[in-house]
Amino acid sequence: MGTIKFFASALMVGLFTIAIITWASMFAADNNSAVSLSSDSELQAINSTLSSTITIFASDVNGSGNTFISTTQDAGDQSATSGGQFKSGIGGALSMATEAARSGFEQIFGEDDGFAIFLTALLSILGFMLFAYGWKFWRGNPD
Amino acid sequence: MDGNSGGEIQINMAYIYQMPNLTGGIDTNIIQIVSQVPSFTYGLLIFVFGVVFMGGSATQKSKSGDADMPMWAMMASISTLVVSVLITVKSGMIEGWVLGIVVAVNILSGLWLFFSRGRGEF
Numbered sequence: 001m002g003t004i005k006f007f008a009s010a011l012m013v014g015l016f017t018i019a020i021i022t023w024a025s026m027f028a029a030d031n032n033s034a035v036s037l038s039s040d041s042e043l044q045a046i047n048s049t050l051s052s053t054i055t056i057f058a059s060d061v062n063g064s065g066n067t068f069i070s071t072t073q074d075a076g077d078q079s080a081t082s083g084g085q086f087k088s089g090i091g092g093a094l095s096m097a098t099e100a101a102r103s104g105f106e107q108i109f110g111e112d113d114g115f116a117i118f119l120t121a122l123l124s125i126l127g128f129m130l131f132a133y134g135w136k137f138w139r140g141n142p143d
Numbered sequence: 144m145d146g147n148s149g150g151e152i153q154i155n156m157a158y159i160y161q162m163p164n165l166t167g168g169i170d171t172n173i174i175q176i177v178s179q180v181p182s183f184t185y186g187l188l189i190f191v192f193g194v195v196f197m198g199g200s201a202t203q204k205s206k207s208g209d210a211d212m213p214m215w216a217m218m219a220s221i222s223t224l225v226v227s228v229l230i231t232v233k234s235g236m237i238e239g240w241v242l243g244i245v246v247a248v249n250i251l252s253g254l255w256l257f258f259s260r261g262r263g264e265f
Contacts, residue, residue, distance in 0.1 A: 107247030
C-alpha cells in the first residue's frame with residue numbers, strides 16, 4: 001500500500017462512516033421508526049466531527065489546488081520551495097480514520113478502562129509471538 | 144397411531160413460553176416472540192451476518208481459489224444493518240444499543256476493507 005493509497009483509504013473510511021450513520025439516522029426520521037440511531041449520542045457526535053473534518057479537508061484541498069493555477073510570480077521573486085500543495089489534508093484524513101475506529105471500538109467494547117486488561121493481554125501474546133518468531137528466524141526452531 | 148383400541152392418545156405438553164397470537168399479523172407475532180425469547184433478535188442478526196460472510200467467502204474460494212474476506216465482511220455487515228433498520232420501525236424488536244453495535248461493526252468492517260486493498264484496486 002503506497003502513501004497515496006493509504007491516505008485515500010483513510011479518507012474512504014471517514015466517508016463511509018458518515019454515510020452509514022447518516023443513512024441509518026435518516027431512515028429512522030423518514031419512517032418515524034420507534035428505535036432511532038439519532039438517540040445514540042456517541043455516534044451522532046462522531047458523525048458531526050467527521051463531517052466538519054471533511055469540510056475542512058475539502059476547503060484545504062481546493063485552496064491547495066488553486067495554487068497550481070492562480071499563482072503569479074513577478075520578476076525577482078523567490079520560487080516556491082515548500083511543496084505545500086501536497087501536504088494539505090493529510091492530518092485530516094488520518095484523524096478521520098482513527099476517530100471512526102475509536103468510535104467503533106467504544107460502541108462494541110464500551111468506554112470503561114476495565115477492558116484495557118484484555119487488550120493488554122492480547123498485545124502481550126502478540127508480543128510473545130513476535131519474539132518467538134524472531135528467535136526462530138535467528139536461532140532456529142524454539143520448540 | 145399408538146395401537147390403542149380406544150383411539151389415539153393425545154399428549155398435551157406444557158409450553159415453556161407463551162405461544163404468539165397468530166391472528167395479529169406477522170409483525171405482532173415476531174414482537175411477541177421477541178418478548179418471550181429476547182435472544183431471537185440477536186440470533187437473527189448473527190445468522191444473517193454468518194450466512195452472508197461464510198457463505199459468500201466459501202463460494203468465492205471454491206470458484207476462484209481465494210476468498211476476499213474483508214469484502215464479504217463488509218457485505219455481511221451491510222446486510223445485517225439493512226435487516227436491523229427494517230426492524231426498528233416497530234418498537235419491541237430491537238434496542239438502540241444493538242443498532243449502535245451493528246453500525247460499529249459496519250465501521251470496523253469498512254476499516255478492514257479499505258485498508259486491505261492493494262494498489263490499483265478498490
